Amino acid sequence: MFRAPFSGIGLLLIASLATSPSHSDELKDLYFGEALYYAHQGYYFEALERLDAEVDQHAGLDEPELDTLFYHIDDAEFSLGDFELRYRMHHRAGRAIRAVLEGAVDEVVRNDAAYRLARIHFQKGQMDAALRALDRIDGKIPEGIRDDIEFLRANVYLAQEKPAESFEVLKRLQGSDSYGGFAAYNLGIAYLQDGQRQAAIEQLDRAGQIENNDPAELAIRDKANLVLGTILLEDGEYERAMPYLNRVRLDGPFSNQALLSAGWASLSVENYERAVVPWSILAEREVTDGATQEAMLALPYAYGKLDIHGRAAIFYGRALDAFGAEVDKLNESIETIREGKFLDALVREEIRKDKDWVIRLRSLPETPETYYLMELLATHDFQTGLQNYLDLADLRKKLVSWQSSFDSFDDMVTIRHDHYEPLLPDVDTTFRELDSRLRLRREQHKMLVRRRDDLLTTPRPEFLATREEQAVLARIELIEEKLKDASTPFEGALVQRMRRLKGLLTWTLETEYHDRLTQFDQNLRTLDEAMVVAQTQYDEFVRSRQAATHSFEGYETPISRLRGRVSEAIQKVDLLMKRQGRQLEIVAIDELMARRGRLESYRDKARFALADSYDRATQAQARSEVQ
Amino acid sequence: MSRLIRTLMLLLLAGGPFATSVAQDISGDDMRSLDGQVQEIKSDVLSIASELNNLEERLLYPSNTQVALFVAIEDDEDFRLDAVKIEIDGELATHHIYSYKELEALQKGGVQRIYTGNVPTGDHQLSVTMIGMLKNGTEFNKTDQFSFAKGVEPKALGITLAGPGLGKSGIQVGDW
Structure with missing residues (x-):
């Protein structure tokens, strides 16, 4: 592609890149801007496709400083790594970011790159490498990622089971706007990991009381309280656990688990009436939730303990029905997954456009009960597999559409060939004639230019004689020649007349020489312009002639090669989709089977407990009748 | 405490009974290897896209027009x-x-x-x-x-x- 140097308007790069810092305010490279346009919409494949080509082309230039990307090359190379990272191409992203780190780049860019590299290593579970990358950060750090770096460092220490190393970092981060709650919670976990149980309890207590309106911070506050309550339950400190479990919001993501634990805490101290309260709330919630299912069994147990066997029997009966229905649902779900309908549903575009698409899956006919898969769907491994599967499905769509375009390309080339091929021989014949005429004119023009130049140094008036004057001169010369050999009585008078005539002509030529030379020069300059026009038309003709040939020649090999590559890629994608899909199906089925196993066990327990409750209720009724 | 309660308590204290369950026949190595292959095919398709763009540009939008x-x-x-x-x-x-x-x-x-x-x-x-x-x-x-x-x-x-x-x-x- 031809690259015109920047010569026009500049466009403001309004916000610093969401993904990387910008070091020049004005966007000077349209193609880099185009890549950003796609990246800002989350279309990283398209962004990479454009930026890759642009950076490659820039690298191949003899004078890169004349290219518009020169002004953004650091940002562009950094963005490449960033887009690759976002497109889950960690291998390439790592290489690109390392290249930025090793290049002569600005300190801010280098530190940002080091952070991103550390994050890649962290995601891949390479903690030592992550720490080495973090240690490369030195000097000026971009404001926006200062806390991110520290939080990542603390998480690396925790993953390395070096909790003590993370204490200082996490303590500092507790004041951070974006990580305050997370740091407070993680510090509690770090103490716990370090065996400092009391310090952990105190820290989680603090983390569980942080005032904030941010939904994520509220969720982490709930989690801190739930974990603290669970620790105390483990220690057998049931009464002490209660306030922490009660702190968990009733509408938060951890409320079900907290209600369940609160019930167990009360039951453990034989306060059955108090246990009934949270379990009654929980038993009415979404039946697919594990905590709800457990509460459906625990609630009648508590009623039994309160000697309210009739009510216990009713709740055991409800649980039995619910568990039976859920087992059936799970059986159907497992079957739909085996039939491949889960994967079909995953790639449906109208579902993926919705941010709650996973939940919406369940509204589609013949899809599995996704509520049972929510926790699984949230795990990193499943998410990676799922995203890979979706990316593969997108790639497949692109490849298939490209495949169909090759036939159109072939048609286009054939039509052009059929159109131009019969015309070209005549065109070439005309061209050859024109070419030889133009060559002749060029030679004539050159000759005239040479003559003008000669005249400027050596005046030759006879060269500027008009056609008539040249004829007269020639005639005079002829008469002079004849008179030489003639012997007539009028010879002397004739010679005299001839000299007069010649003198008259010479006088005119000599006196008008400068005017004539000026006129000749002016005429020649006009001819120069005409020659330029003729040459331009000639060049355009040559280009059009070449374009006509280029429009249908030389495409066979690249089209055929690309066709082969696309077809091969489709086969690979199909194979990988099959393997990735199978993996997702196995994991999903495994999860559903585990849930079904647990439900079946609950159902058995409910069945026995129901019978037992009926017996006890009947006995109690008999006893009351006897009394 | 009954056996039922003990079982349920154990499940609860284990940190959530349904936290992670990975099929036995899928190892982390398998998943990583597959992930690597997916990254490779993405790279291949990007290279195809680049070649295809060049071809399209030559064929559909020649420089002179x-x-x-x-x-x-x-x-x-x-x-x-x-x-x-x-x-x-x-x-x-x-x-x-x-x-x-x-x-x-x-x-x-x-x-x-x-x-x-x-x-x-x-x-x-x-x-x-x-x-x-x-x-x-x-x-x-x-x-x-x-x-x-x-x-x-x-x-x-x-x-x-x-x-x-x-x-x-x-x-x-x-x-x-």
């Missing part, structure tokens, strides 16, 4: 761009209505390639119409005419759009 138009917008909170219409030599070249995502991408500094086509060498007329909405709810509509010369090399024109509040011409066109 290629013209590409790009759109960027100035930062202006008082103006929301809804659509752009572009005519070349009186013929409709393109008409684009912006989605929220596209507009946001432009506002963040992205540049949209709105049109790629073919025109013969020589002088041409470009008409750009932008349609949008001002902060006060008034519709805003502006059309400007420009001329450009197409040479034998590909022509890239950058169109910068701005609302009326920025005190300069709303539509600017420049060579790139």
Whole structure:
């Protein structure tokens, strides 16, 4: 592609890149801007496709400083790594970011790159490498990622089971706007990991009381309280656990688990009436939730303990029905997954456009009960597999559409060939004639230019004689020649007349020489312009002639090669989709089977407990009748 | 405490009974290897896309006739761009209505390639119409005419759009 140097308007790069810092305010490279346009919409494949080509082309230039990307090359190379990272191409992203780190780049860019590299290593579970990358950060750090770096460092220490190393970092981060709650919670976990149980309890207590309106911070506050309550339950400190479990919001993501634990805490101290309260709330919630299912069994147990066997029997009966229905649902779900309908549903575009698409899956006919898969769907491994599967499905769509375009390309080339091929021989014949005429004119023009130049140094008036004057001169010369050999009585008078005539002509030529030379020069300059026009038309003709040939020649090999590559890629994608899909199906089925196993066990327990409750209720009724 | 309670308590204290369950026949290595292969095919497809783009450009938009138009917008909170219409030599070249995502991408500094086509060498007329909405709810509509010369090399024109509040011409066109 031809690259015109920047010569026009500049466009403001309004916000610093969401993904990387910008070091020049004005966007000077349209193609880099185009890549950003796609990246800002989350279309990283398209962004990479454009930026890759642009950076490659820039690298191949003899004078890169004349290219518009020169002004953004650091940002562009950094963005490449960033887009690759976002497109889950960690291998390439790592290489690109390392290249930025090793290049002569600005300190801010280098530190940002080091952070991103550390994050890649962290995601891949390479903690030592992550720490080495973090240690490369030195000097000026971009404001926006200062806390991110520290939080990542603390998480690396925790993953390395070096909790003590993370204490200082996490303590500092507790004041951070974006990580305050997370740091407070993680510090509690770090103490716990370090065996400092009391310090952990105190820290989680603090983390569980942080005032904030941010939904994520509220969720982490709930989690801190739930974990603290669970620790105390483990220690057998049931009464002490209660306030922490009660702190968990009733509408938060951890409320079900907290209600369940609160019930167990009360039951453990034989306060059955108090246990009934949270379990009654929980038993009415979404039946697919594990905590709800457990509460459906625990609630009648508590009623039994309160000697309210009739009510216990009713709740055991409800649980039995619910568990039976859920087992059936799970059986159907497992079957739909085996039939491949889960994967079909995953790639449906109208579902993926919705941010709650996973939940919406369940509204589609013949899809599995996704509520049972929510926790699984949230795990990193499943998410990676799922995203890979979706990316593969997108790639497949692109490849298939490209495949169909090759036939159109072939048609286009054939039509052009059929159109131009019969015309070209005549065109070439005309061209050859024109070419030889133009060559002749060029030679004539050159000759005239040479003559003008000669005249400027050596005046030759006879060269500027008009056609008539040249004829007269020639005639005079002829008469002079004849008179030489003639012997007539009028010879002397004739010679005299001839000299007069010649003198008259010479006088005119000599006196008008400068005017004539000026006129000749002016005429020649006009001819120069005409020659330029003729040459331009000639060049355009040559280009059009070449374009006509280029429009249908030389495409066979690249089209055929690309066709082969696309077809091969489709086969690979199909194979990988099959393997990735199978993996997702196995994991999903495994999860559903585990849930079904647990439900079946609950159902058995409910069945026995129901019978037992009926017996006890009947006995109690008999006893009351006897009394 | 009954056996039932002990079982249930054990499940609870284990940190959530359904936290993670991975099928026994899928190892982490398998998953990583598959992930690596997915990354490789992405790389392959990107390279195919690049080659295909070159081919398409040669075949569909040869240098001597290629013209590409790009759109960027100035930062202006008082103006929301809804659509752009572009005519070349009186013929409709393109008409684009912006989605929220596209507009946001432009506002963040992205540049949209709105049109790629073919025109013969020589002088041409470009008409750009932008349609949008001002902060006060008034519709805003502006059309400007420009001329450009197409040479034998590909022509890239950058169109910068701005609302009326920025005190300069709303539509600017420049060579790139």
